[in-house]
Amino acid sequence: MMQDQLIMAKAYLHFASLQGSAHLVRELKLRIKEIERAISHSSGGSRIPGSALQKMKAMEQTLSKAQRTYPRCSQMTSKLRAMTHNSEELVRAHQSESSFLEQVAVRTLPKGHHCLAMRLTTEYFSLDPKEREFPKRDNRQLDGYYHYAIFSDNVLASAVVVNSTIAASKDPGRIMLHIVTDALNYPAMRMWFLTNPPTPAAIEVESLDDFKWLPGDFSSRFKLKGVRDPRYTSALNHLRFYLPEVFPSLSKVVLLDHDVVVQKDLSGLWNIDMKGKIMGAVETCTSGEGYHRLDSLVDFSNPSISNKFDAKACTFAFGMNIFDLSEWCKQGLTATYHKWFQVGKRQRLWKAGSLPLGQLVFYNQTLPLDRRWHVLGLGHDFSIGRDELESASVIHYSGKLKPWLEISIPKYRDNWNIHLNYDNAYLQQCNIHG
Secondary structure, three states: OHHHHHHHHHHHHHHHHHOOOHHHHHHHHHHHHHHHHHHHHHOOOOOOOHHHHHHHHHHHHHHHHHHHHOOOHHHHHHHHHHHHHHHHHHHHHHHHHHHHHHHHHHHOOOHHHHHHHHHHHHHHHOOOHHHHOOOOOOOOOOOOOEEEEEEOOOHHHHHHHHHHHHHHOOOHHHEEEEEEEOOOOHHHHHHHHHHOOOOOOEEEEEEHHHOOOOOOOOOOOOOEOOEOOHHHHOHHHHHHHHHHHHOOOOOEEEEEOOOEEEOOOOHHHHHOOOOOOOEEEOEOOOOOOHHHEHHHOEOOOOHHHHOOOOOOOEOEOOOEEEEEHHHHHHHOHHHHHHHHHHHHHHOOOEOOOHHHHHHHHOOOOEEEOOHHHEEOOOOOOOOOOHHHHHHOOEEEOOOOOOOOOOOOOHHHHHHHHOOOOOOOHHHHHOOOOO
């Protein structure tokens, strides 16, 4: 009510000032100051003090006096309409600025991360070539190991995934970690894990450039006009569709996104009966949640989509997935990916990124996992409860508010920060703190 009184008082003040009603102008200005002060004192409180109620009554009397002085509603309507228009324009401008700044924050790594990459790269190239190699394990490709893949261009994010996976494992000596990055970040990624080896696990770091069998335009083919968010244009996100080619000697592999934290031992994933399915994933819909149905990601107005898929099919999550690579090869799923990728090049049938395309590629090929394996949303959902977080095997900072950004959600930061040693010399030199 006080806010409404302020709006009316400022509108009447406009008329009084124009027509020279000095006494009414003084009275309105006084009442406006009183109400503004009362609002500031009442902000956040559950009760309005008695003095504020008295100020409201005094304002009501002044507004009645102004209404008698200026009874023509048309003038007041025009003024209020103009004030509303100006307010809406101001809101739009602030929303546009806020959206722009958020996008800048999302797309731009903090300065410390750039410093870290530069220092690691410089030191990597100062090493003797023999010092650039990881310890070899002759039997590392055998299925006796639990193989985890991480496709990332972010050194610290990868470090957290690696550290948390080892910390949560019951048998870390049987873990083999496979990191694939791009050519630009390859030296920094190798240098980090050479100086911070994930003992007792084994690790290898490879570059996209090592995979000569990839299409020649692979690193640039996912760039879309008007889409600049790296989450949607990264070639590393699409490498998941070539898993059997990346790991030709493996029968199973767990793929982890670089914005996850592993909290519990994941070896049980290898014991799940896949029932002839290629991928194990947590579904992202429950009854009545239309937002997480297939038609929220894919255009069903096109017959090539509507004739083959169920619009109300439940979508599944990327971020923590177990893949049966033997079944993948048997069913020729990479060819399915190529087919739909070419369809998508000819016409825009789904939203940007690898997730919508993945829904089509793995349609009817996905085994639903218990939700406790993978809890999503820590990059956008402020309402995830402590019990849900603590019971999760993997927590996923899906969304824009990544844990390494200043705009991350504060209450989830510690779950990520505990897996980094901020006393590390590189982090100290680059002023990276938790």
